[in-house]
Amino acid sequence: MVQEYTVAQVKEQNKQDKVLVLINNDVYDVTSFLNEHPGGEEVLLEQAGKDATEAFEDVGHSSDAREKMKSFKVGTLVASERKPEQPKKSAVDWKETGESSDSSLKSWVIPIALGLVATLIYRLYFMS
Ligand code: HEM
Known part of the structure; x- marks a missing residue:
């Protein structure tokens, strides 16, 4: 025991x-x-x-x-x-937090926005 x-x-x-x-x-x-x-x-x-x-x-x-x-x-x-087990630091638990779902949204909005801006600049300079 x-x-x-x-x-x-x-x-x-x-x-x-x-x-x-x-x-x-x-x-x-x-x-x-x-x-x-x-x-x-x-x-x-x-x-x-x-x-x-x-x-x-x-x-x-x-x-x-x-x-x-x-x-x-x-x-x-x-x-x-006994205390509730603490999550291990190495575990990836960012999916659960509200804040990070926000940042994952940013992670695709920003590249798309940059892509659009780049397209616009390209068209302004090279298509006119
Ligand atoms: C049974 C308990 C413990 C064992 C078997 C253990 C084992 C080890 C081992 C094997 C390492 C080498 C690095 C690694 O493999 O992660 C290490 C580093 C270290 N441990 Fe522990 N440890 C224990 C408890 C603790 C506790 C309670 C502290 C409290 C502060 C502590 C603080 C550290 C520190 C500061 C290092 C150095 C990390 C570095 O230089 O990067 N350890 N320990």
């Missing part, structure tokens, strides 16, 4: 020479990884005992890093304290 932690327990365990971090509702023991972490131990120590999801996602960790982190997983957060 997967060990379940509360946020308070993650914080508490952390004092016992262990470095636990919370990432996407899972608990990772990165104690043995501190020296190996390509991003340095400082950043991990800074997040010790805390929810490091945002910091972790902000870096845009590679799929290799995500694969590696599985080996440090020691448990999950209790259901009552």
Whole structure:
């Protein structure tokens, strides 16, 4: 069975020479990884005992890093304290946002408008 932690327990365990971090509702023991972490131990120590999801996602960790982190997983957060999963930074979710459907409209209106202007200029200069 997967060990379940509360946020308070993650914080508490952390004092016992262990470095636990919370990432996407899972608990990772990165104690043995501190020296190996390509991003340095400082950043991990800074997040010790805390929810490091945002910091972790902000870096845009590679799929290799995500694969590696599985080996440090020691448990999950209790259901009552879980947060909705954050979308991965790498995922392309611009289709859902209103603002971007607007910009995709611009992406074809502008070339067509430029094409029309070019045609007009061409006709003015070369057809008269
Ligand atoms: C179990 C957790 C973690 C694992 C396995 C992990 C693994 C890695 C790996 C493999 C890299 C090399 C680049 C890549 O492959 O993306 C990396 C870079 C980095 N990581 Fe982590 N990481 C973890 C947690 C964190 C956390 C919580 C932070 C918080 C700030 C962090 C900050 C960074 C930074 C700043 C870099 C350097 C990026 C660069 O130089 O471009 N990592 N990490």
